[in-house]
Amino acid sequence: MPPNEQYSDIEDFLSGTSIIEYIERNWAPLKKSGSNFLTLCPFHDDKNPSMSVNEEKGLYHCFSCKAGGNLVTFVKEFKNFNSSEAIKEISDFFGIRLKNINIDFQEDASHKKELYDTNNLVSNLFSKYLLESKNRAKPLDYLEERGFDEKDIVEYNLGFAPKKWDFVSSFFEKKKIELNCANELGLIIKKENENQYYDFFRNRIIFPIKNRQGLILGFAGRTIDDDNPKYLNSKESEIFSKRRALYGIDRFSNLKRGQSKYIFIVEGYTDVLMMNKNGIFNVIATMGTSLTIEHSNEIKKYTDKVIMCYDSDEAGINASFKNIESLYQLGIEVYVLRLPDAHDPCSFIEQYGKEDFVDKAKKSILIIDEYIEYLKDEYIEKNISINELTSNFVSKIKYIKDRIQSDIFINKFISSFGISKKEFEIVFNKEVGRENSMDNSKKVSNLTPEEMILKILIERRNLRNREIMKNFKLMPMSTICKEIISFLEDNIEFEASQIINGIEQEENRNYVSGLIFNSFQTSSDDQINIQFINDCIKKGQINLIKDKKRRINLQLSRNDVIDENEEKKLLQELKILLDEEKKLKK
Ligand SMILES: [Zn+2]
Known part of the structure; x- marks a missing residue:
């Protein structure tokens, strides 16, 4: 050449x-x-x-x-x-x-191979124990209860780390293998000030975690007693990163053509195994962490659609909402499957069989629909402002690149909560760090009324009098706003720069400097500022009424959960609010 x-x-x-x-x-x-x-x-x-x-x-x-x-x-x-x-x-x-x-990519390949070999050796050691030891009854019972037999132990390389302090280290010593790799992988831990080691995994069922090629990256260990934590992962190493590892991805090679039209994301290792056992190979789980952008990238190599099948308890539901951001960011469609009666995929398939599971999976719904319903509950039950709620929603969908898809989601949200597109856009633009501007000559600030008042009070300390502060505090506002007002009350004489220096919490400090740098201009004429503040407070009161009306309307729209008396009461409240609103608008 x-x-x-x-x-x-x-x-x-x-x-x-x-x-x-x-x-x-x-x-x-x-x-x-x-x-x-x-x-x-x-x-x-x-x-x-x-x-x-x-x-x-x-x-x-x-x-x-x-x-x-x-x-x-x-x-x-x-x-x-x-x-x-x-x-x-x-x-x-x-x-x-x-x-x-002309580059040498082999730099660290040989050391990596040593690490993989060590994991492999230890995995075999744990498997052998589970298959042959006299003391294996308890882990076997656990696995049997979850629906796995000895054939599965072999098939999925499951193992058991006995309740011993030197099971792994003495094996290495007997074989005259150096301990540095096992130490680097966190499988044994060096005792302080001594040249001795003790085992990391004890009394746990061992699940090897593999990469696409089937090489063992690390291990997860599940206790068979009540030890805490229930699951333990071997530590991160040159070859094992929890931000990347996906349990079950090695078995993708078993996928039949077209089977990866979508991928299941489940919570547990046994869920993956039970699905594998029933011929469903398009399934992965993370290492007890939330789904990272690296995980999503890996998923994106196979499919544009995932079905999340997490536990139906609060923790599982929250985890699934937390995980949609990185998937949306890469344009992956997200569906959700909630199994009945606190079942996880493993126990569900074990009880009802694969066919029922697949039937249920076919009826998965878009997770965004479930999320909007969840936000409705939050809104009715907790005292959060519509702006805060909107910004929660925006944080989930702001990275969606496909405009059509994000418009559909936004319209769903807008019509569910009865807010205007303009109100939504103000929050959206703020959340993505974009200024609201028609054109440069006519810059519109992206601040809410209470933030504009806050900015005035930060910059004009002579306006921080008791009456203005008192009226201001009647407005609905975010927690961060409240914290800053109480800081202003304590430090009524502070100039803007002293305020920045005086606030300890980084988040609040950044918030205040964001207000100061915002394009909204405070007037040098305090008469104008006072008039402006009063207008904003009035607007805030109207917003508060709108907020209450919105909550009531949402409750009324869920007529399956309210009885007749309650309905009557809500309608009365609604009428009072309408009258108040009319008065204020005069
Ligand atoms: Zn960084």
């Missing part, structure tokens, strides 16, 4: 690429900031853009989690690829013809 058919090094290869373009198209928008660009960091739970990207140097750095590198490392981390897969992805994306690259 002639020498020019070869990239001399990685820099040479990357010279034909744009890190900005890749990130923008595959992840999130970037904003110019000096000579760099800023974007949300995909490698930690980033709320404000904290990743800086330099196009000329082709590098990125996150100021928060310290992730950094070039486009190859970005793609590796972001897509969970190895080096060659990342190079392939980049050359496909930019249409670069892939020539030979």
Whole structure:
């Protein structure tokens, strides 16, 4: 091959690429900031853009989690690829013809192999114990109760770590194998100030966690007594990251054609196994963590649709709502399947069989519909403002790239809560950090009435008198607003800069500086400011009434849960509110 058919090094290869373009198209928008660009960091739970990207140097750095590198490392981390897969992805994306690259990707391959081998050895040790030991009755009973027999133990490499302190370490010592890998993987732990080790997993059923290729990344151990925690994972290592690992993904190779039109996400390892046992292979579980963007990326390689089948208790429902953000961000459709009578997939299939489960799965509903119903309950039962509720909703759907899909969701929300599109947009734009502007000459502030008052009171300390503060506090407002007012009351003489310095909580401090930097201008004429405050308070009172009306209407619309007397009472309240509103609007 002639020498020019070869990239001399990685820099040479990357010279034909744009890190900005890749990130923008595959992840999130970037904003110019000096000579760099800023974007949300995909490698930690980033709320404000904290990743800086330099196009000329082709590098990125996150100021928060310290992730950094070039486009190859970005793609590796972001897509969970190895080096060659990342190079392939980049050359496909930019249409670069892939020539030979003169780089050594073998750098750490041999050490990784050692780690995989160690996991494999330990996995076999645990399996052997579960299959052959005299003392295996208790773990076997547990597994049998969940519907698994000895054949399954072999099939899924299940094992048992006995109640001993040196089961693993003495095995290694007997075989004269060095302990450094097992230590690095967290399977044994070094005693303080001693050259001795003790076992990490004791008295637990062992589930090996594998990657796509079937190599063991780490382990999960479930107690068979009442030890806490119920589940324990081996520690993170060079080969095991909980942000990426998906239990069950190794068995995707068993998928029949077309079976991955959707993927089930379940909570438990036994759920995955029971479904596998019944020939359902498109199923995964996370390691007790919430679903990360890396997990979603992995899922996206197989499908655009998931069915979440978490437990139907409060924890399971909350977890499923928490997990939709990263899936939506990658354009994955999310359905939800709630099984009856506190069943999980494992116990349900065990009792009713696969056919019933599949029937139920076919009737899965869009999770956004369930989420809106959940928000209705929150709204009726808890005293949260419609703005807070809206911003909760927006946080779930703000990353959806498909405009049609996000419009459908937004319209569902708007019609469920009877708010106007404009009111929704104010919250939406604030949540995504966008200023509300028609055009630059006619900038409209994205502040709520109470935030505008708050801004005035921060900047004009002579207006912080008792009457204004008292009336102001009658308005419905968020917790953060309330906290800042009480800070102002305690520090009535503070200038804006002193306020910023004086607030200890970072979130509140950022909130105040956000208000100060907002495009809404405070007047230098305090007569105008006072008039403005009074108008805002009046508007706030009207909003409060609207809020109460909305709650009542929502309750009335659920006529299956209220009786006749209650209905009468609600209608009366509604009439009083309408009269009050009329008075205020005069
Ligand atoms: Zn970060």
